[in-house]
Amino acid sequence: MPIPHYLPHSSLQQLFEALTEDGYAIVGPQAKENRIDFGEIRNTAELPWGIGLIQDAGASQLVDGPKNRCFAWANGPQAMKPLLFAPREPLWQIRHGKNGYVVDAINPETRRLAVIGLRPCDLSALRIQDQHFLEGQYPDSHYGARREGLLVIAVNCTHPAATCFCASTGDGPGAKESFDIALTEDDNGFVVETGSPEGEQILARLALKEALSTQMETAADNLRNAASSQRRSLVSDNLRDVLMSRLDHPHWDEVAERCLACGNCTAVCPTCFCHAEIEEASLGGNHSLHSREWDSCFGERHGYIHGKQLRPEIKQRYRQWLTHKLATWHDQFGRSGCVGCGRCIACCPVGIDITEEAAALLK
Amino acid sequence: MINPHPPHLARIIDRVQESDDIFTLRLRFNDPSIQSAYEFKPGQFNMVYLPGAGEVPISLSSDPDQKDSFFHTIRVAGRVTKGIDKLGIGDEIGIRGPYGQGWPLESAEGKDVIIVTGGLGCAPVVAVIHYVLKRRERFRRLVILQGVKHSHDLIWRASYERWAQAPDTQVLIAANATEAIWPWHIGTPIDLVQQADFDSANAVSMICGPEGMIVAAAKSLTERGLPEADIHVSLERNMQCGLGLCGHCQLGDKFLCKDGPVFAYPEVKFLLERGGL
Ligand code: SF4
Ligand code: SF4
Ligand code: FES
Numbered sequence: 087m088p089i090p091h092y093l094p095h096s097s098l099q100q101l102f103e104a105l106t107e108d109g110y111a112i113v114g115p116q117a118k119e120n121r122i123d124f125g126e127i128r129n130t131a132e133l134p135w136g137i138g139l140i141q142d143a144g145a146s147q148l149v150d151g152p153k154n155r156c157f158a159w160a161n162g163p164q165a166m167k168p169l170l171f172a173p174r175e176p177l178w179q180i181r182h183g184k185n186g187y188v189v190d191a192i193n194p195e196t197r198r199l200a201v202i203g204l205r206p207c208d209l210s211a212l213r214i215q216d217q218h219f220l221e222g223q224y225p226d227s228h229y230g231a232r233r234e235g236l237l238v239i240a241v242n243c244t245h246p247a248a249t250c251f252c253a254s255t256g257d258g259p260g261a262k263e264s265f266d267i268a269l270t271e272d273d274n275g276f277v278v279e280t281g282s283p284e285g286e287q288i289l290a291r292l293a294l295k296e297a298l299s300t301q302m303e304t305a306a307d308n309l310r311n312a313a314s315s316q317r318r319s320l321v322s323d324n325l326r327d328v329l330m331s332r333l334d335h336p337h338w339d340e341v342a343e344r345c346l347a348c349g350n351c352t353a354v355c356p357t358c359f360c361h362a363e364i365e366e367a368s369l370g371g372n373h374s375l376h377s378r379e380w381d382s383c384f385g386e387r388h389g390y391i392h393g394k395q396l397r398p399e400i401k402q403r404y405r406q407w408l409t410h411k412l413a414t415w416h417d418q419f420g421r422s423g424c425v426g427c428g429r430c431i432a433c434c435p436v437g438i439d440i441t442e443e444a445a446a447l448l449k
Numbered sequence: 450m451i452n453p454h455p456p457h458l459a460r461i462i463d464r465v466q467e468s469d470d471i472f473t474l475r476l477r478f479n480d481p482s483i484q485s486a487y488e489f490k491p492g493q494f495n496m497v498y499l500p501g502a503g504e505v506p507i508s509l510s511s512d513p514d515q516k517d518s519f520f521h522t523i524r525v526a527g528r529v530t531k532g533i534d535k536l537g538i539g540d541e542i543g544i545r546g547p548y549g550q551g552w553p554l555e556s557a558e559g560k561d562v563i564i565v566t567g568g569l570g571c572a573p574v575v576a577v578i579h580y581v582l583k584r585r586e587r588f589r590r591l592v593i594l595q596g597v598k599h600s601h602d603l604i605w606r607a608s609y610e611r612w613a614q615a616p617d618t619q620v621l622i623a624a625n626a627t628e629a630i631w632p633w634h635i636g637t638p639i640d641l642v643q644q645a646d647f648d649s650a651n652a653v654s655m656i657c658g659p660e661g662m663i664v665a666a667a668k669s670l671t672e673r674g675l676p677e678a679d680i681h682v683s684l685e686r687n688m689q690c691g692l693g694l695c696g697h698c699q700l701g702d703k704f705l706c707k708d709g710p711v712f713a714y715p716e717v718k719f720l721l722e723r724g725g726l
Contacts, residue, residue, distance in 0.1 A: 178455035180500045186479070186541050187500055191455040223707060224692035227452040330701075333723060360696035363689045367501035374501040376454075378695070388697060391687045392526050402725055410699065417702035 088286060091294035092301055094275035095154065098130045101239075104288050110200035110237055113169060115162065120148050122162030124169070124203070133203075134159065141247035141428065144437030151245075157203065157271045160247035163354045163433055165208045169199060170232045171215060171359065174379035177228070181373035194228050198235030204265070205243055206258035207250075207427040211356030212238070213264050217419055218359045237284060240265040241276075244308040246316055249428030251441055254319035257425040259312040270305035277305040318431075318441045320412075320424060321448065328448060329413040333405065337446045342401035344436050349382030351430035351438075352407065357415075357423045362387055383407055412444060453692050456498045456543030457483050462518060464538055468604040470525040472534060473510065476544065477518040489513055490551025491576035492683060492711045496691045497521060498543030499532045506688040506706070508573040509547060512580060522572040548691040550711050552577055553681060557653040561590040563645060563675075565666045567597075567638050567658030573683045573710075574657050575605065582615060590652075591618045592645045596638030596662070600627040619646055638662065642669040649674035655711075657683040664721050667714050680714035682721075701726055 093101065105112055106128070114127045117134040127133070138151025139159035151158040176192045204212070219229035243250070243259035252258030261268045266285035269276035277297045280286045297305075352358040362381035367374040381388055383406045389396035397403050415423035424440065431439045463475035478484040494508040505527070511520035525534050533542065554577070562581055564574045581588050593612060597603050603622065613620035621641040622633035634641060639662070654670050656663050663682050671677055686698040686705045698705035701720040703712070720726055 180543070186460075187458055187543075189455050189458060189543060191452045193452060219694065222693045224453040224694070225450055226692075226694055227450040227454075230450045330719075333726075359694070361689075361694070362697070363504065363695065365501065365503040371501070376498075376503075378690075381695075381697070383696075387687075389687060391685060396686070397725070406726070409701075414699075414702035418704075 088280050090297040090302060091278045091289060092275060092297040093269065093278045093292070093294055095156075097275070097292060097294070100292050101288070102128070102130055104291050105200045105237070108288065109198055110235075111197045112200050112202060114202040115157075115159075115165075117148055121146060122148075122159055124162065124165055124201070130156070133157075138245070139247060141249045141432040142437075143249070143431050143439050144434050146432045152273070154273050155271055157241045157269075158245045160243060160245060160250050161205055161208070161427055161429065163429060165356065166201065166204055166212050167215065167356050169201065170212075170229050170236070171219065171361075171380075172228070172232075174377060175228060176375050176377045177363070179373055179375045194231055196231045196235060198237070199232075200237040200239060202239040202241070204238055204240045205252075205427070206240065206261040207252045207255075207425040208356060209238065209240055209261055209264040210255075210257040210425040211427070214357045214419055214421070214423065214425075215359065237288075238265045238267070240268040242268060242270040242305075242309055243312050244271055246312050247428060247432070248317060249431040250316055250426065251318040251320055251428060252426035253313040253316045254321075255422065255424060255426035259316075260309045270309065272301065272304050272308065277301055318428065318439070320422075320426065320441050320444055324416050325422070325444065325448070326413040326416045329409050329444075332447055333409070335447050337443070338401045338405050340446075341404050341438060341443055342399065344438055345384075345400050345404050346436060347384040347400045347403055348435060349384040350433045350435065351440075352382035352384060353380060354429040354433045355411075356427060356429070357411075357425060358382070360388065383410070408440070408443060408447075411440070453545075456496065456504070456545040458541050459544045461536055461538050461540050461542070464536075467522065468602070470534075471522065471604050472525075473520055473522045474533075474536075475511075475518050475520050476542070478544070479541070484518075485516065487516075487519070487547075489519070489547035491554065491580050492551035492573055493547035493549050494688075494691070494710065495521070495544050495546030496548070496688075497523075497529075497533065498545070499529050499536075500541075500543065502529045502532045504543075504689070505529045505533075506548075506691060508576070508683070508710070510572045510576045512576075512583060522575065546691060548706055549709055550707075552655055552683075552711050553653065553713075554580060557655075558587045559651075560588065561592065561647040561652035562588050563592045563594070563647055563652055563654040563670070565594045565638055565642075565654060565656040565658070565670075567595075567662035567666075571595075571657045574655055577655055578612065582612070582618075585615075585617075589617065590647055591615070592647050593618070593620045594638045594641045594645060594666075595620075595622045596641070596658070597622070597624045598626065600624040600631045600633075621645065637665075639665045639669050642666065642673060645673070647673075647675075649676075652679060654680045655683070656680065660684070660721050660724065667718070677714045677718065681711055682714055682717065683711050684709050684717065684721075
């Protein structure tokens with residue numbers, strides 16, 4: 087384990103410059119329209135300094151936070167997922183050639199991204215998405231091309247939201263793996279750890295001092311407090327057998343009465359991977375574009391086959407989402423599909439709470 | 450990393466109208482090196498692409514040893530298949546595959562083979578019938594149980610009559626409704642399991658059709674003493690990628706496109722009996 091160093095806030099811009107020198111485009115969080123959004127940034131001044139975030143079931147609001155912090159919030163609706171698994175992207179096109187059709191594969195244009203501000207839950211979700219898109223029989227070349235140049239600068243969570251429950255799922259609030267650099271913020275800067283040779287190589291150029299033991303203790307304290315401040319929790323055991331034996335539990339009907347089947351939860355969930363393939367023929371009929379876009383098991387087209395819906399009722403769709411996430415995910419990926427980020431709770435227009443629904447189903 | 454998404458072009462080299470809404474296409478990849486490298490097992494499927502319309506999963510219906518071309522038997526069931534129906538010899542479509550797990554034909558050798566199908570022109574198992582008849586000596590009895598809604602839905606009627614004459618082959622057909630001249634049973638394929646002649650200690654069953662029928666057929670076969678592990682079923686879902694990526698083919702913990710579409714019955718029994726998942 088390399089020795090932790092200390093990166094004062096005043097040197098953060100140097101880190102940005104080192105990344106830029108290495109050819110990375112930097113993506114990080116910004117405060118936008120009452121939420122935290124990830125986008126390209128060049129200057130540390132663009133980070134959400136002095137911003138706090140209050141989240142609860144169906145609610146999310148930016149507020150004033152500690153002036154000298156830029157990571158005093160938990161998360162926004164999206165972070166890593168759309169950067170690797172594009173919300174919509176073309177896969178191929180077909181056109182008329184001289185002797186018949188011609189198929190052109192469309193490969194994405196990619197840049198090396200350095201993403202700063204990913205949370206430990208985002209890293210766990212990234213690991214799951216890697217497993218899904220890259221480790222099967224047919225690795226996805228689009229995801230793979232974007233993943234290749236990725237540099238991960240994680241920021242441990244010192245300010246979880248009321249919706250967060252990563253401590254109970256074991257995914258946070260401190261990052262253990264899957265990062266190149268991990269930061270823990272205090273009032274003056276960050277305790278920095280590296281998790282890869284790339285991360286070390288970049289930090290080596292910043293001439294940082296080793297972190298003092300007091301600085302490391304503060305960081306550890308902050309993370310311990312972050313964990314103990316979490317009020318929501320999900321039973322951490324493998325819920326597969328118990329949920330699959332409760333497919334007729336009356337609580338499914340109860341949730342279905344509230345659920346609008348809008349699909350917000352699947353869109354913001356960092357582990358959901360479903361997508362639909364769509365075809366758009368040009369008006370002149372000369373060519374046709376085949377694309378894919380995010381889809382949701384709450385939507386009409388997900389379970390459509392031969393003119394029929396496999397899951398016509400909202401109850402069946404909510405059950406698909408929850409049993410996939412918390413039960414059958416274990417068979418597919420060797421762990422639960424929930425990393426405790428709380429996004430689906432904050433972004434649900436009617437405030438449906440996965441931790442409460444799971445608890446009710448276990449009763 | 451190889452881009453797994455784009456299809457390869459193939460040309461229709463023959464077309465047979467099997468019934469009002471079922472047709473068979475004989476296809477060959479435009480690129481001879483793709484055609485010669487192409488190998489599949491009965492029960493596997495291709496994503497068949499109609500330019501400008503989209504893709505549909507269709508199982509392969511030809512013999513895997515036929516290397517110069519391959520067949521798809523297609524029922525007009527939606528927008529894409531309706532468009533493919535309008536194509537003729539010489540027209541091009543896109544193909545990618547084969548995907549998924551096929552029927553366990555090697556382990557069926559030396560055993561009775563019981564085929565149960567319901568619904569219209571069940572191409573996945575017709576491929577097995579042809580496969581077994583062509584390699585007759587490797588298998589013991591061949592029992593074909595076919596159920597249709599109405600007698601006029603029975604495609605390949607002449608084939609069934611021919612198969613019924615083959616040695617060690619029993620063909621039992623049932624229709625829920627019939628026209629005047631119907632020499633076969635009236636009812637469901639489940640009724641037929643009682644009349645099937647097989648050695649339950651040394652048999653393999655392969656079933657495809659609506660999920661309700663699969664469950665009922667598996668139940669009556671196990672009542673006749675066939676172990677559940679010797680029953681294999683082919684399932685359908687809204688497969689959009691065939692690659693294990695898009696998530697539309699999930700049934701419980703299974704991705705039908707890669708873990709199936711053919712499963713040993715115990716793997717999916719709970720999910721099928723449960724229904725609505
Ligand atoms: S299920 Fe909800 S809390 Fe769990 S990872 Fe997905 S969005 Fe986050
Ligand atoms: S089936 Fe539903 S819960 Fe599972 S990955 Fe797809 S959208 Fe998410
Ligand atoms: S068809 Fe896309 S995952 Fe199976």
